[in-house]
Amino acid sequence: MRWMWIDRVVSLEPGKRLVAVKHVSLAEEHLHDHFAADDLGPALPVMPASLIVEGMAQTAGILVGHSEGFREKVILAKVGKAELAEDAGPGATLRYTATIVQMDKSGASTSGVVELIEPSAGAANPARVIGQIDLMFSHIDNNMQGLSFPAHNFVFGEGFKTLLRTSGVSWQ
Amino acid sequence: MTRDEIFKKVQTLLVDALAVDEDEVTMQAVLTKDLGAESIDFLDIVFKLEQAFGIKIAQGELFPEGGAQDPKFVKDGRVTPEGLASLKARMPHVDFSSFEKDPQIARVGELFTVETLVKFVEWKLSKK
Numbered sequence: 001m002r003w004m005w006i007d008r009v010v011s012l013e014p015g016k017r018l019v020a021v022k023h024v025s026l027a028e029e030h031l032h033d034h035f036a037a038d039d040l041g042p043a044l045p046v047m048p049a050s051l052i053v054e055g056m057a058q059t060a061g062i063l064v065g066h067s068e069g070f071r072e073k074v075i076l077a078k079v080g081k082a083e084l085a086e087d088a089g090p091g092a093t094l095r096y097t098a099t100i101v102q103m104d105k106s107g108a109s110t111s112g113v114v115e116l117i118e119p120s121a122g123a124a125n126p127a128r129v130i131g132q133i134d135l136m137f138s139h140i141d142n143n144m145q146g147l148s149f150p151a152h153n154f155v156f157g158e159g160f161k162t163l164l165r166t167s168g169v170s171w172q
Numbered sequence: 173m174t175r176d177e178i179f180k181k182v183q184t185l186l187v188d189a190l191a192v193d194e195d196e197v198t199m200q201a202v203l204t205k206d207l208g209a210e211s212i213d214f215l216d217i218v219f220k221l222e223q224a225f226g227i228k229i230a231q232g233e234l235f236p237e238g239g240a241q242d243p244k245f246v247k248d249g250r251v252t253p254e255g256l257a258s259l260k261a262r263m264p265h266v267d268f269s270s271f272e273k274d275p276q277i278a279r280v281g282e283l284f285t286v287e288t289l290v291k292f293v294e295w296k297l298s299k300k
Binding site: 077078080102104105106107109136138142 | 188189212213215216219222223231
């Protein structure tokens with residue numbers, strides 16, 4: 001399994017806002033365990049909330065990394081808030097919108113909105129906000145402890161570059 | 173803005189940043205020891221102070237960095253007189269009276285109380 005929890009970047013305003021989508025699919029192994037049938041009832045395949053947080057972290061992390069040309073190692077350092085009011089099942093699309101609230105040399109804070117887009121065409125309200133995820137990122141080469149890390153950027157690897165290229169996003 | 177008004181705003185933002193109860197955030201509370209702040213929380217607090225008070229805080233201005241590794245400033249686990257002078261110059265908003273009596277490097281964190289933040293904001297606002 002590749003650790004990619006968004007499928008495509010939909011739009012980008014550099015340094016401000018990034019929108020990405022994630023399609024929830026029954027082809028994903030984890031859906032079969034979350035939750036499997038047991039004595040209490042039948043299987044209930046839904047996207048785990050922790051992986052929705054990771055999806056937002058990737059969305060916001062790319063936004064923060066892009067604004068510095070991916071020269072900084074952008075690490076998720078704090079989940080300030082994560083609230084989700086509904087589950088996302090197979091066939092649904094999650095839309096993550098991340099906005100930079102503040103950013104400086106040491107890191108950034110972001111605010112994020114999670115929307116659920118229902119697959120059925122007849123749904124009364126096909127896209128609706130289901131949650132809010134606010135995060136903080138550290139530019140770890142500028143950390144307060146003066147710790148050093150490997151020179152190569154291990155955060156933004158080939159997987160992210162492929163995602164950006166297939167989404168038509170360029171960077172300097 | 174009065175000191176009390178500043179305190180109220182600082183209290184609100186610390187409740188949010190550190191997930192503590194309002195009554196835990198007293199003037200004397202130490203950010204690390206009493207309120208459980210970790211390193212990333214300091215950046216969070218800096219960002220929240222900037223937003224709440226419309227001020228700009230340079231890196232290292234509120235929470236000085238890098239001095240602990242300098243042998244001129246820290247020797248045998250204690251802050252040297254030179255180190256203390258440097259800290260005082262960099263943090264005019266901090267009360268050093270208790271720290272000076274036993275300047276162990278491990279106690280530096282205790283300098284950062286809620287009152288330190290309130291006085292820092294007061295000092296920044298006076299320069300605006």
